[in-house]
Amino acid sequence: MxxxxxxxxxxxxxxxxxxxxxxxxxxxxxxxxxxxxxxxxxxxxxxxxxxxxxxxxxxxxxxxxxxxxxxxxxxxxxxxxxxxxxxxxxxxxGVRMERSPEEVQQATERDRVYRALEAAVGFFREQLLHPEKGRVARNYLERRGVDAQTTERFRLGYATPNWDDLLNALRTKGFPPALLSGGGLVHPRATGDGYYDMFRHRLIFPILDLQDRPVAFGGRALDDAQPKYLNSRETAVFAKGRTLYALNWARDAIRQRDEVVVVEGNMDALTCHQFGITNAVASLGTSLTMEQVLVLKRFAGKAVLVYDADAAGQAAMERAMTLFEEADLPVLVVVLPSGDPDELLRTEGPQRFRDLLAQAVPIFEYQVGMAALRHDPKTIEGRVRIVDELVPAVGAVSNPVRQAEYIRSLAQRFNLAEDAVRQRLRSRLRGKSQFPRAPQAVPTPDRAREQADGGWSARRCRRMSFKMRATAIWPGRYTRGQMIPSKGCGSASLTMASAC
CATH class of the missing domain: 3.90.580.10 (Zinc finger, CHC2-type domain)
Incomplete structure (x- = not known):
């Protein structure tokens, strides 16, 4: 306070x-x-x-x-x-601001939490650098290609497998267990007798605020423990829905380029920075929030989404698109051939990644292309379904000029009357208090059956080759001769892509 x-x-x-x-x-x-x-x-x-x-x-x-x-x-x-x-x-x-006794107490408690979190960063760093204890984590970083400079800059650490190493270490430094629990570092035991460390046998990613203070941690399991990735719970100093990993390191580059690259995971963002993509941030998971988008809008004039190529990543990207449209922050989309940004950078190098960034397409082009893959634009019913599928996306656009341009573009792309598209938009949204969000990742029963029968689904991007999808989404950028059906894709996929 x-x-x-x-x-x-x-x-x-x-x-x-x-x-x-x-x-x-x-x-x-x-x-x-x-x-x-x-x-x-x-x-x-x-x-x-x-x-x-x-x-x-x-x-x-x-x-x-x-x-x-x-x-x-x-x-x-x-x-x-x-x-x-x-x-x-x-x-x-050196000016003292007026505070009530309650405000002074709350501020003091927050300062103690910050100090405890800083002490935890130091403890995790010590464990990583320990010749014996930290060997498994150092070996993992070596296999992932994370160099020593990046490890030090991002203050990576290691949480040992024991249940109370952090608890005991910080308690000896004067931090009581209740305070550590308030900072999200330990949990009270179910029996009510004592506490245990939240992070165990995990690679630790400190999450810093814009003043470079640790506010939380992300932990990557180094064994088969679930969940594979674990973030601190929300505390008095950490609001997950308003925080972005690596923004403290990326903000200057974001301002200078007027562009932010948004990826899913902490390792994706870290690898981007190691390879010179210093305007990259991560959303602390796949569910981007409006608060995070508004934070990015204060730094950047546009965003580029580079999510994982799997079904979950593509579904998360579709949900995120609506948020950017509602916030009136221009957004571009990169479709990865496979894997995630970390894997692509390590296997194909930063130039390949920059080439993909340069080929990023505006959000609406991507949405139209994906809808055209799901429905046949050569038929009347297919065009109706395409328009209906895009109604939530067009309706979510807060900028009236951009919305009008989307309607015009949609009409021209599928040879439709502009007034008809606009009327369809009004009729589908009439009576709703707010525009619908992008579809969730849960498949419909029909789609589940379609997948079980060996059919194709655009959300299952790995079932269709990158060049086929790219040809459908960006007509003219790739020739038909480049389309190579992926294993498991039938002739229907090729027909749909060619029809666009």
Missing amino acids: RGRLTADIKEEIRQRVDLVELASAHVALKKAGRHYKGLCPFHQEKTPSFHIDRERGLWHCFGCLQGGDIFDFVMRIGNLSFGEAAETLARRA
């Missing part, structure tokens, strides 16, 4: 914090007359358009048209709320 910021305290902070010194940590500034200027930290540019008026304590970028005072700068550079920015600046200025 934050203290109250009175007008007097706010003015005192303004007087004590020099904007030029503050911004110099992020921008190389040069004096230009009465002002200072440099390359804007909030968008990519080659000619300096970021200006600071030191006397007035104001900044403005003539490129992206952003501006404000010290509070605005800290909010934007750190993706902080006003209260968080005020606290950051108050600490820098």
Whole structure:
């Protein structure tokens, strides 16, 4: 809980914090007359358009048209709320903000949790580097191609197999078990007698906030334990639905490129950074949330989704698309030939990955292409089904200009009257309080039977070759001669792809 910021305290902070010194940590500034200027930290540019008026304590970028005072700068550079920015600046200025006794107690408890989490990072690092205890985790990292520099930068660690190693180590440092439980590090036993470590025999990925403080951990099992990937539960300092793995390391690159690459897993994001794709983040699982999308929107002008090529990954990507449309954040889609980003980078190299990023297609092109694979666009009924399937996606678009363009594109692609598509959209959505979300990953009974009978399903992307899918989704980019049916795909798949 934050203290109250009175007008007097706010003015005192303004007087004590020099904007030029503050911004110099992020921008190389040069004096230009009465002002200072440099390359804007909030968008990519080659000619300096970021200006600071030191006397007035104001900044403005003539490129992206952003501006404000010290509070605005800290909010934007750190993706902080006003209260968080005020606290950051108050600490820098040595100004005490007014707090009630309850607020002081809550802030103290949060600080203790942060210290416990930092101590846990140190403990896990020690176990990883231990000659004997950490050998199994180091061998795993070596097999996965994670180098020492990446291991150190991302502060990777190892949780030993024992049930209370972390508990005992941190208790000797003065952290009581109840506090460790509040930080998501230990669980109370079912019997009510004592606690046990949450992470055991796992490779540990510390999850840091935008101030580089550990707030949670992700653990990858090093044996057959389930679940294979385990994240900390939500705590007073960790909200999973608002946190993205590696955003603290990626934010500067995201701002400079005005683009964020979104992957599924922690290892995917880590490998991206190791191979120079430094604007990559992970969604801490397959279920991206609107809160996470809105966080990304504060940093990037567009997103590129690179999810796993399996059915679960493709279904998760389809769900995520709707969130980006609702948030009015342009999104592109990369269809991997197989596997996941980590595997592709390690086996085919970063240039292959960059080539796929360069070939990313806009979300609506992808959705139209996949719908055309599921239904025959040569028939009237097929075109009706395609339009009906795309209604939720078009209806979820919050930007009216983009929605109108999607309707126009859909009508032209399938030789339909634009008014008819618009009328179908209105009739399908009439009476609904909000637009429907993208379909869930659970297959319908009909689709399950179709799969059991050896039929084809677009969600089962691995049953169809990458080039066949690419030909259907992006007509003209690949020739028909490149289409090679995958094992298990019948002639119907080839016919559908060719018909698009």
